[in-house]
Amino acid sequence: MKTYLECIPCFLRQALEASRMATHDDGVQAKIIRRVLRETANFSFSLSPPHMGQKIHRIVREETGDPDPYRAEKLRYNMLYAQIYPQAKKMVARSENPRDSALKLAVASNVLDFGPPGFNLGSKIGSILESALSEELAIDDRASFWRTMEKAEEILYLGDNTGEVFFDRLLLEHLPVEKVTFVVRGGPAINDITMGDLDDTGLNGFVSVVDNGSDAPGTILEDCSPEFRQRFEAADLIISKGQGNYETLSGIDKHIFYLLKAKCPVLARDLDVAEGSLVVKEVLPKAV
Amino acid sequence: MKTYLECIPCFLRQALEASRMATHDDGVQAKIIRRVLRETANFSFSLSPPHMGQKIHRIVREETGDPDPYRAEKLRYNMLYAQIYPQAKKMVARSENPRDSALKLAVASNVLDFGPPGFNLGSKIGSILESALSEELAIDDRASFWRTMEKAEEILYLGDNTGEVFFDRLLLEHLPVEKVTFVVRGGPAINDITMGDLDDTGLNGFVSVVDNGSDAPGTILEDCSPEFRQRFEAADLIISKGQGNYETLSGIDKHIFYLLKAKCPVLARDLDVAEGSLVVKEVLPKAV
The missing domain is CATH 3.40.50.10880 (Uncharacterised protein PF01937, DUF89, domain 3)
Structure with missing residues (x-):
């Protein structure tokens, strides 16, 4: 299934949820969100939503150093x-x-x-x-x-x-x-x-x-x-x-x-x- | 009031709503969303949400040529x-x-x-x-x-x-x-x-x-x-x-x-x- 435009706000919501799961540091959360925004801007919408999900959760793990926020x-x-x-x-x-x-x-x-x-x-x-x-x-x-x-x-x-x-x-x-x-x-x-x-x-x-x-x-x-x-x-x-x-x-x-x-x-x-x-x-x- | 991280998914939702108000062209909608993602990634969160709202709705008007989508x-x-x-x-x-x-x-x-x-x-x-x-x-x-x-x-x-x-x-x-x-x-x-x-x-x-x-x-x-x-x-x-x-x-x-x-x-x-x-x-x- 391709990514629909409605998925985009959802990606950001997910990124925010995961950031908060992984850290209480506002600055790190903001950094994650900015990276996710840039990745999403360049994301091929012909790929499926979990393709973007994978990128999002990799960014969260990278920026927080938490290998498994959930x-x-x-x-x-x-x-x-x-x-x-x-x-x-x-x-x-x-x-x-x-x-x-x-x-x-x-x-x-x-x-x-x-x-x-x-x-x-x-x-x-x-x-x-x-x-x-x-x-x-x-x-x-x-x-x-x-x-x-x-x-x-x-x-x-x-x-x-x-x-x-x-x-x-x-x-x-x-x-x-x-x-x-x-x-x-x-x-x-x-x-x-x-x-x-x-x-x-x-x-x-x-x-x-x-x-x-x-x-x-x-x-x-x-x-x-x-x-x-x-x-x-x-x-x-x-x-x-x-x-x-x-x-x-x-x-x-x-x-x-x-x-x-x-x-x-x-x-x-x-x-x-x-x-x-x-x-x-x-x-x-x-x-x- | 500054922009909180929770405002970000909302910006994207707003951009999508406005795009759809202004055009049925999927391609134009996607172009708007990508521009909004890039602008949001570089947006100063110390500004208020309507600062970003103004950017969003200017992009929608520019990309669709509709001077007043609403x-x-x-x-x-x-x-x-x-x-x-x-x-x-x-x-x-x-x-x-x-x-x-x-x-x-x-x-x-x-x-x-x-x-x-x-x-x-x-x-x-x-x-x-x-x-x-x-x-x-x-x-x-x-x-x-x-x-x-x-x-x-x-x-x-x-x-x-x-x-x-x-x-x-x-x-x-x-x-x-x-x-x-x-x-x-x-x-x-x-x-x-x-x-x-x-x-x-x-x-x-x-x-x-x-x-x-x-x-x-x-x-x-x-x-x-x-x-x-x-x-x-x-x-x-x-x-x-x-x-x-x-x-x-x-x-x-x-x-x-x-x-x-x-x-x-x-x-x-x-x-x-x-x-x-x-x-x-x-x-x-x-x-x-």
Whole structure:
């Protein structure tokens, strides 16, 4: 997906958020913003938004010397999701169609906003999960998803955010896990999952995990390691989680299921769904 | 008021909005955005946000050749306010304290959002005005406002937006109008009122009107005409309407009443009020 002009104010908002995550020094924050403004002025809008995201978060890391500004935020989200995972798992097991429920929760896990630090999840989480489970999908290729899963031999599951990885696990429990490789980012990129964020998530050991060799908040194939690109080429099915992966892979000639919540108006328009929609969208490779 | 880092994403949002107001050509829009990014990267953040606003809207006019991109929007708002002015005037007259009600409606008139073109005001307007009248002021220097008004000899009333000018008129009807000069912008600046936008507002002829010689969306004194600066110097009281005038004048050593709604979080923090608050704030000149 190309970068739309509406993405530009958003880039600056992201840069400011990341700067503040990394430093309290106004001067450094201002320096970051000026560099991001210059980079954005010269950015090719035919590239995807995560291309610019990668530049932004590299600048933040360079100027602050903080190798992973979102580290604390990521730990917090992992902890929160760890707390609700057992309850979500029971809910899925008790539901009419457990594998569809697991799929839906994996898609909807982007939705789950736990509020400011100190927010008491305990009393709310039941209804949060219930409402996620009862939400309709705006694009619903679930039937094909399960049919395809049975036939696929090599499946790559491209992860997105820390925290949500617990709900990816919930879905992985219903997939032919021996055929799946879970993919994390090669380096810190916003709150995206990396190897270092997998501790205590139970994913290591449960499914084979690789990193893609890139610090982009998406999957920019030409920026990924040769090993990952080879795997991507060889896989007969890709499960792509989240907006960043969609933005960077849409247009790629491959059999892909996009699982995402359309969290911004630009992406919603690109997919022709309402903002906030849940999506399980299949894209088939061109006939060979 | 200086420019805060939070203002930067907002500059880009404004530039995009203005570009779209002025042209449907994607290429021209992108060119504008790139120029605005470069200007913002080099902008001195010790200047006020309207300094940058002025640059942005000059770029939009230059690149599109449209001398006044907001002209249609301004006409629409004048027309909408023209329709509700008689009802507002009656409401004020019937209220317990008419001049306080007029002052409040002038302050609150920024609040009145009439929705998309075609929105049917008729049925809603009564309750919109009622709720504006019943809102509390977060900073309430009204008592001093009226006391001062009786003593002042030369009053400058700095206008803000088109449309709202009808509610400025509502307030002017309760001021010693022979001592007041109403000030408009010297050239198009967003939806701010200029000489050309006064037709059919009833303001011409009712109060003496001058323009400030500047196309900034605020009052940047050093950018105003010598004639206006002289008047500003000579006036013993300034009534400053709206955010742009506050952002450019706060810090100026003069007796000023700021009438505004704190429409953005940055300004609200600068004034130490909640976002969305209504404000009548007196600032006294340093003792001479």
